Amino acid sequence: MQLTALEKQLSFLREIDRLKTVIRQSPLLDQSRRENSAEHSWHLAMYALILSEHARGPVNTNRVIQMLLLHDVVEIDVGDFPIHGGSSSELQAEQESRAAARLFGLLPEPQRKEFLSLWQEFEHAETEDAKFAKALDRFQPLLINIFTGGGTWTENGVSLEQVFSRYGPVIKRGAPELWAVCERWVSQHFSGQAAGIPKQAD
């Protein structure tokens, strides 16, 4: 049966509903449960909308938003690879490429090609837009850990040095002003001076 362009589009939008069931390591800020990848993607798009003035290079905010909206859809097939999980990045990249081909392949042309290319741009992290998007994708979970008194760092026995090496280069490369805030809060967290970290308003 030949599907129309609209039928293909609806089939894709239906399929990506599954991203709401992919569970990440990070908790919500109220610590009631772990975050899923769909709501994480929404939050990152909001980060891009609000924080693009802090990007290192000139960025197109709307392209960054689009990139972040779709950057995690591959997890529908392969799941989330946690930053502190130590998985093989080569195997991960191969699995994610296959997932991207299948998922974006549900779309009609030229959308298939367009969104696959935007996803690849994010993965390669070479353009200013992609570097900023990658920086936000590290910055948001770092803030969760700061605002929940340790979060996945405590769970995984992660040290100050490991936080600096796992998050620092990516955030600094795309958004040095945001990394400056991270450095201060991370240092305060690990030195037990949590009083310097802002509280959430009630």
Place this chain on the structure above:
Amino acid sequence: MQLTALEKQLSFLREIDRLKTVIRQSPLLDQSRRENSAEHSWHLAMYALILSEHARGPVNTNRVIQMLLLHDVVEIDVGDFPIHGGSSSELQAEQESRAAARLFGLLPEPQRKEFLSLWQEFEHAETEDAKFAKALDRFQPLLINIFTGGGTWTENGVSLEQVFSRYGPVIKRGAPELWAVCERWVSQHFSGQAAGIPKQAD
């Protein structure tokens, strides 16, 4: 204490984490639980990204995406008002306006003004962008009901006529081609001819 612009921005991004705990009436497509408003907002932004060629008027896809990303943040203060709930729309509008003032008021200028105005544009539904955004906000839950064999319609004893009157005008106004699909599937659903509705690929 005087907050910097960046501190205000982070305070807003932290506050809106709560949208992940606002539960809607609609289930996920796998019916494992109900959808929350953050992941719903992500899904709607994806609808806008994929379907904007089906808008009735000329739309700016990126503005529609921005509008849909932030259209529900007011629910952090007032909760979700279900389409089949029969609540007073005047009271709802007043509560949502106060919530918008408080939440966008966490942002520095000019962002406070800019996003408040974008939210108001969505609410008033007079521009082509807002009409299309509103149409998608009705279209997505309608599809959920279709793809889950009735969903909130069955729960609330909603008839074919009620579906047509509660969803039809808004979807038709912003995206007549999408309403044409709805009309066919809704009719098939209520006449017990579900065989005409596509199955999800495994």
